Amino acid sequence: MVVVRDKLLGLSKMWGVRNARMSLWISEDSLLRKFARILLLFLGVVFWASATVLTFGGCFVILLCKNYHHFFHESFFPLPGWLAVVAALVLLPTGILAISVSVRNSRYHQGTLMHLLLVLLCLQVSLAVLTQFYSIWMAVELKNTMGQAFNQYNGTNSLAHGSGTMDMLQKKLQCCGLQNYTDWLKASAASWHFPSKKSHIPRSCCKKYVDCGGDLNQLDQLFQEGCLRKLQDQLHYGMKFLFSCCVVLSVLELLAGASNGILMSHQPFYDLRFLESSVFS
Numbered sequence: 419m420v421v422v423r424d425k426l427l428g429l430s431k432m433w434g435v436r437n438a439r440m441s442l443w444i445s446e447d448s449l450l451r452k453f454a455r456i457l458l459l460f461l462g463v464v465f466w467a468s469a470t471v472l473t474f475g476g477c478f479v480i481l482l483c484k485n486y487h488h489f490f491h492e493s494f495f496p497l498p499g500w501l502a503v504v505a506a507l508v509l510l511p512t513g514i515l516a517i518s519v520s521v522r523n524s525r526y527h528q529g530t531l532m533h534l535l536l537v538l539l540c541l542q543v544s545l546a547v548l549t550q551f552y553s554i555w556m557a558v559e560l561k562n563t564m565g566q567a568f569n570q571y572n573g574t575n576s577l578a579h580g581s582g583t584m585d586m587l588q589k590k591l592q593c594c595g596l597q598n599y600t601d602w603l604k605a606s607a608a609s610w611h612f613p614s615k616k617s618h619i620p621r622s623c624c625k626k627y628v629d630c631g632g633d634l635n636q637l638d639q640l641f642q643e644g645c646l647r648k649l650q651d652q653l654h655y656g657m658k659f660l661f662s663c664c665v666v667l668s669v670l671e672l673l674a675g676a677s678n679g680i681l682m683s684h685q686p687f688y689d690l691r692f693l694e695s696s697v698f699s
Contacts, residue, residue, distance in 0.1 A: 450680060451680060451681060454676075454677040454678075454680040454681055455520045455677075455681065456520070457673065457674075457677045458516050458517075458519055458520040458674060458677040458678060458681070459516070459517055459520035459521075461513075461516055461670055461673060461674045461677070462512075462513045462514070462515075462516030462517035462520065463513065463517070464513075464670060465509045465510075465512050465513030465516060465670070465674075466509070466510065466513040468506075468509055468663070468666075468667055468670075469506040469507070469509035469510050469513070470506075471663060472502050472503075472505055472506040472509065472660075472663050472667070473502070473503055473506040475499075475502055475656065475659045475660045475663055476498075476499040476500065476501070476502030476503040476506065476660070477499065477503070478499070478656050478659070479496060479498055479499030479502070479656040479657070479660065480496045480499035480500065480503075482652060482653065482656055483495050483496040483499070484496070485590070486587070486649065488563070488567070488583045488586075488587075489559070489560055489563040489564055489567070489583075489587075489649070490556065490559060490560075490563075491559070491563065492559070495552065495556055495559075497548065497552070498545060498548045498549050498552055498657065498660060499656075499660075501541065501544065501545045501548065502545060502660050502663075504541065505538060505541040505542065505545060505667075508534060508537060508538055508541065509538065509667075511534065512531065512534045512535065512538060512674075515527055515530060515531040515534065516531060516674055516678075519531055519678060519681065523681065525682075528678055528681060528682050529682075531674075531678055532675060532678055532679075532682075535671050535674055535675045535678070536675075538667070538671050539668060539671050539672070542664040542667050542668045542671070543664070543668065545660060545661075545664050546660075546661050546664040546665065546668075549657040549658075549660045549661040549664070550657075550661065552657060553653065553654055553657040553658075556653055557650050557653065557654070560646065560649055560650060560653070561646060564587075564596060564645065564646050564649075565596065567583040567584050567587075568584060568595075568596055568601070571584050571620070584620065584622070584645075585620060585622040586622075587645050587649075588620065588622040588623055588641065588645060589622045591645055591648045591649060592625075592641050592643075593623075593641050593643050593644060593645035593648045594619065594620075594623035594640055594641040594642060594643070594644070594645070595619075595623075595644050595645065596644050596645060596646045597644040597646060597647065598642055598643065598644045599619060599623060599637075599640055599641070599642045599644075601644070602619040602620070602623075619640065623640050623641050624639055624640060624641075625639050625640065625641060626639065
């Protein structure tokens with residue numbers, strides 16, 4: 419009898435330890451699901467805000483290519499901007515679904531959210547690669563096209579393609595020359611139809627277009643920064659902005675996918691009651 423009692427006591431202790439471990443596991447599992455819901459709710463709001471930011475970056479690149487289309491001969495250069503806008507449009511329903519899944523469990527919403535996150539991840543990776551590639555390609559294109567416009571400049575004949583393009587660029591960006599204003603010193607004054615042999619630069623380099631005569635002796639009235647560097651800086655800013663958004667959003671999308679997966683793992687796909695023996699009796 420003593421042996422049996424000892425065995426029963428040992429079994430009761432083992433069951434007590436097992437029940438304690440089970441309750442601890444259930445408690446930790448419940449905390450994990452609660453954390454996943456809170457994180458998914460937070461990420462849903464972040465996705466809404468990110469859609470606005472991504473739209474701003476995409477529109478910036480699109481408008482940059484449109485405003486300076488004389489220097490971007492390829493029609494597909496605005497592609498990263500349009501791809502960013504598309505990604506922003508996909509982010510909106512993704513944010514709504516993330517918030518919906520965090521509030522209530524819906525297998526269909528969870529599955530749709532997972533598919534949208536996968537689409538977004540593919541878009542973000544493609545956009546990140548394009549921004550890096552286009553940043554280099556467009557910088558080279560700018561150097562070539564702006565160099566041609568600079569060489570075609572012929573001073574007072576503003577109807578010429580090179581003259582009109584450079585004047586427009588220098589007034590809009592408030593710059594002068596390619597690298598800086600001294601680039602115009604290498605140009606031939608005779609080809610600009612200036613009446614004197616005195617060194618001049620285009621009047622579009624003047625801070626006050628009407629008052630400045632384009633005289634190099636009046637440097638305080640001239641834009642001295644080069645146009646090539648200014649436009650390249652704007653281009654690099656737009657591409658780096660989109661690239662940074664892609665990296666951050668990719669990490670957030672992976673977190674959202676992991677949170678959604680945690681919630682999905684605790685909800686079966688179907689209620690398989692039709693397999694019960696009572697159904698067939």
